[in-house]
Amino acid sequence: MSHDAQKADQITFHFYTKLFYVLNDARATIPAEIASARTDKWFNLETPDSDLWTKEGREPYKTISALRPLPPLEIQVLLTVPDSLTNNQVLVYISPDSSRVPIQSTYRYVLLERWVLELSSRDIYSFSSDSESSSGSVSLSTLYKHGIPLFRSLYSFLRVLPAWK
Numbered sequence: 001m002s003h004d005a006q007k008a009d010q011i012t013f014h015f016y017t018k019l020f021y022v023l024n025d026a027r028a029t030i031p032a033e034i035a036s037a038r039t040d041k042w043f044n045l046e047t048p049d050s051d052l053w054t055k056e057g058r059e060p061y062k063t064i065s066a067l068r069p070l071p072p073l074e075i076q077v078l079l080t081v082p083d084s085l086t087n088n089q090v091l092v093y094i095s096p097d098s099s100r101v102p103i104q105s106t107y108r109y110v111l112l113e114r115w116v117l118e119l120s121s122r123d124i125y126s127f128s129s130d131s132e133s134s135s136g137s138v139s140l141s142t143l144y145k146h147g148i149p150l151f152r153s154l155y156s157f158l159r160v161l162p163a164w165k
Helices: 003-027 055-061 140-158
Strands: 073-080 092-094 100-102 109-117
Touching: 003 055, 003 073, 003 109, 003 140
Parallel strands: none
Antiparallel strands: 073 109, 092 100
């Protein structure tokens, strides 16, 4: 495998992992363990590393140079509805006019957000390592540099959306 292919694999793999880490950091309600606080520093943004995305889950995204179709990475943010509420509890929706509307839910989960990252097969061929790349291709350093403001913007955006913590 060429050096360019390895770099392309590494950068695209970290696009997938950074998306997961940024979303997990913004949406997880259980705080990360302080003792095992590893951080991912890719794209100049420190995010806590998480064991929620298993090695088996990450495996398909490690080598894009294998020229096999990659499955899209879909991350769903779900609100868990408790199985049973006590006698003095009720699930309510607070409407824009600040009134409370009781909800009788038969659902166990409510989908709040869905994030999808997909790399099409035509994108795989458009990476090049040299700074003056041929027309239609993107240099790997440019791809990485564009990832920095992308993930910083996403980091901020996730903290403005209603599902923030």
